[in-house]
Amino acid sequence: MIGCRPNGWWRNRHSAMAALVGHLEQWARREGTDVTVVFERPPSPPIESAVVTVTHAPAAAPNSADDEIVRMIRTDAHPKEIRVATSDRGLAERVRLEQATVFPAERLHDMIDPR
Numbered sequence: 001m002i003g004c005r006p007n008g009w010w011r012n013r014h015s016a017m018a019a020l021v022g023h024l025e026q027w028a029r030r031e032g033t034d035v036t037v038v039f040e041r042p043p044s045p046p047i048e049s050a051v052v053t054v055t056h057a058p059a060a061a062p063n064s065a066d067d068e069i070v071r072m073i074r075t076d077a078h079p080k081e082i083r084v085a086t087s088d089r090g091l092a093e094r095v096r097l098e099q100a101t102v103f104p105a106e107r108l109h110d111m112i113d114p115r
Contacts, residue, residue: 021052074098
């Protein structure tokens with residue numbers, strides 16, 4: 001989600017992460033839905049939310065957040081109720097294999113932070 005728009009997010013990743021969580025909080029409140037965001041490494045300083053579950057992969061590595069998302073789906077009692085926002089084809093395929101639904105990241109980004 002963070003990298004789906006070329007808005008300079010790479011200059012300050014923590015700010016981009018905090019902004020994402022902030023937009024997701026507002027959207028989750030409006031929609032009345034549960035939201036979890038998974039980062040590859042724990043944000044430093046931590047990003048906290050009373051509305052959005054902010055979590056991270058157990059060990060930071062390439063695709064570690066993807067692996068954590070798939071693990072979370074596998075351990076959920078109702079994987080068909082999970083929607084994963086991603087534009088990554090590999091993750092999308094893995095999510096579908098676990099019976100969860102894929103939602104285009106750009107579409108969600110437009111919903112939570114219209115241009």
